[in-house]
Amino acid sequence: MTLSRRGFLAAVASGVVLGACSDDGNGGRADREPIRRPTTTGPLPRIEGMPFTLGVASGDPRPDSVILWTRLAPEPTAGGGMPDADIPVVWEVATDDRFRSLAAAGVATASPAMAHSVHVDASGLDPARDYWYRFRAGDAESPVGRTRTTPAEDASPERLRFAFASCQNWQDGFWTPYRHLAEEDLDLVVFLGDYIYESAVNPTAARQHDGPELFDLAQYRNRYGLYKGDAGLQAVHAAAPWLVTWDDHEVDNNYADDLHEDGDPPEAFLKRRADAYRAWYEHTPVRLEPPSGPDLEMYRRVGFGDLATFHMLDERQYRSDQPCNSPIDAGPACAELDERERTMLGERQERWLLDGLARPAATWDVLANSVILAQVPIPLGEQEFFNFDQWDGYPPARRRLLDRLAERDGGNAVVITGDIHASGATDLLADFDDERSKVVGSELIGTSVSSEFDEALIEVFATAAEAAPWVTYYEARQRGYVRCEMTAEEMRADFRHVETTATRRSPIATVSSWAVEAGRPGLQEA
Numbered sequence: 181m182t183l184s185r186r187g188f189l190a191a192v193a194s195g196v197v198l199g200a201c202s203d204d205g206n207g208g209r210a211d212r213e214p215i216r217r218p219t220t221t222g223p224l225p226r227i228e229g230m231p232f233t234l235g236v237a238s239g240d241p242r243p244d245s246v247i248l249w250t251r252l253a254p255e256p257t258a259g260g261g262m263p264d265a266d267i268p269v270v271w272e273v274a275t276d277d278r279f280r281s282l283a284a285a286g287v288a289t290a291s292p293a294m295a296h297s298v299h300v301d302a303s304g305l306d307p308a309r310d311y312w313y314r315f316r317a318g319d320a321e322s323p324v325g326r327t328r329t330t331p332a333e334d335a336s337p338e339r340l341r342f343a344f345a346s347c348q349n350w351q352d353g354f355w356t357p358y359r360h361l362a363e364e365d366l367d368l369v370v371f372l373g374d375y376i377y378e379s380a381v382n383p384t385a386a387r388q389h390d391g392p393e394l395f396d397l398a399q400y401r402n403r404y405g406l407y408k409g410d411a412g413l414q415a416v417h418a419a420a421p422w423l424v425t426w427d428d429h430e431v432d433n434n435y436a437d438d439l440h441e442d443g444d445p446p447e448a449f450l451k452r453r454a455d456a457y458r459a460w461y462e463h464t465p466v467r468l469e470p471p472s473g474p475d476l477e478m479y480r481r482v483g484f485g486d487l488a489t490f491h492m493l494d495e496r497q498y499r500s501d502q503p504c505n506s507p508i509d510a511g512p513a514c515a516e517l518d519e520r521e522r523t524m525l526g527e528r529q530e531r532w533l534l535d536g537l538a539r540p541a542a543t544w545d546v547l548a549n550s551v552i553l554a555q556v557p558i559p560l561g562e563q564e565f566f567n568f569d570q571w572d573g574y575p576p577a578r579r580r581l582l583d584r585l586a587e588r589d590g591g592n593a594v595v596i597t598g599d600i601h602a603s604g605a606t607d608l609l610a611d612f613d614d615e616r617s618k619v620v621g622s623e624l625i626g627t628s629v630s631s632e633f634d635e636a637l638i639e640v641f642a643t644a645a646e647a648a649p650w651v652t653y654y655e656a657r658q659r660g661y662v663r664c665e666m667t668a669e670e671m672r673a674d675f676r677h678v679e680t681t682a683t684r685r686s687p688i689a690t691v692s693s694w695a696v697e698a699g700r701p702g703l704q705e706a
């Protein structure tokens with residue numbers, strides 16, 4: 181919860197009008213009242229230790245505002261270590277990294293009910309501009325983050341640079357790619373799911389989880405405390421605003437709506453989902469109201485002038501169960517696959533997405549998508565297997581989406597995908613059962629930050645990629661991220677891979693690049 185600027189002005193005892201050492205002390209805008217440096221009053225509950233162990237983050241930017249995040253947690257893997265009391269947290273946004281010129285400031289409340297996390301909606305900012313931000317609680321000051329507002333809605337920005345990443349299993353390797361991602365010059369970072377993994381300790385892992393499989397709020401919070409302690413991850417959060425969606429491991433592997441992968445009763449699973457969603461919210465810089473039960477409507481759109489619209493999708497909370505009664509959620513096709521009412525997005529979100537795609541508001545529609553959309557049959561002997569956890573388990577829902585892309589006027593669809601721990605690129609066909617049908621968009625599949633791809637399956641999937649003529653690129657051995665640049669004419673994607681995640685440092689290289697020309701769907705090697 182954030183005090184309004186008016187509220188904070190009333191709540192602070194004193195403030196110093198800036199100006200002596202800045203241009204005008206007013207974020208560069210002479211027409212606004214000066215921003216006062218906020219202070220808090222009265223005795224504060226004592227915080228033992230350094231509270232800003234999890235860094236800072238920003239997200240869901242708009243032309244005039246951005247969400248700022250931090251959490252006070254001197255003991256992040258042991259319940260947080262904070263007193264059971266509300267703590268005032270001062271926040272400041274400046275137009276320079278030395279905070280000479282404040283553009284916005286205020287006092288937020290970090291409360292025990294939200295694990296002493298804060299989500300500040302810092303507003304009154306200028307479009308398409310860099311800002312720096314920091315927090316203060318008592319005597320402690322947070323690290324400084326850089327963020328950036330989006331261009332005005334009616335602006336025609338020259339370019340958009342963003343990167344996307346997914347799947348950071350703590351136990352599978354160091355997050356070596358993040359050291360490089362933090363150095364990229366980006367407007368946005370998009371995260372496509374598996375920010376934490378819910379699994380128990382793997383005793384042979386180089387870095388190990390902090391306890392058993394996660395089931396309740398305290399456990400989920402501690403796991404975020406472990407993951408968010410990583411210096412590389414903190415550096416990427418401090419470097420650019422993030423747009424975050426989730427996949428399954430933020431709750432439980434391959435869950436679908438209220439169904440647990442091993443068949444726990446839905447009432448028990450919904451309790452677990454409520455705890456997991458709450459912990460996700462507490463640790464993610466999203467422009468959302470805090471959840472109060474097992475539901476959290478998090479699909480949303482973020483615009484970037486007339487150049488791009490990001491559609492942030494939720495492919496877990498509303499989906500039908502994976503079909504064909506397979507214990508591993510993969511297998512040969514069965515009749516259930518064709519049932520029209522089976523859904524990936526749920527009725528409401530699907531309508532919202534299809535409506536949003538009907539009349540393109542920007543040159544590029546970017547669908548932030550957790551699991552692979554393209555059809556990728558896996559040849560196994562005489563049979564064809566499908567991964568039912570992906571859109572291959574939901575063909576009628578995929579058909580409705582592809583139909584919309586095929587029939588609409590204008591626009592260019594780029595789907596960005598995580599989940600599978602392999603890099604790939606594929607054209608999206610209007611009808612995957614007809615190889616000659618038209619291309620209606622492209623899908624870029626980003627490898628994981630650290631999560632492994634099962635060595636035994638690498639060749640199996642290589643065969644599948646070769647057999648699908650629309651798949652243009654596949655690589656499963658390397659970890660990294662994808663860096664994209666969009667202009668009104670072209671989209672370019674660079675697959676950036678490190679050599680290893682067995683060490684904290686490893687060189688990175690662009691191993692493959694793909695481009696799409698606006699108005700001419702289809703991937704071209706760049």
Ligand SMILES: [Fe+2]
Nearest residue numbers: 347374599631
């Ligand atoms: Fe994953």
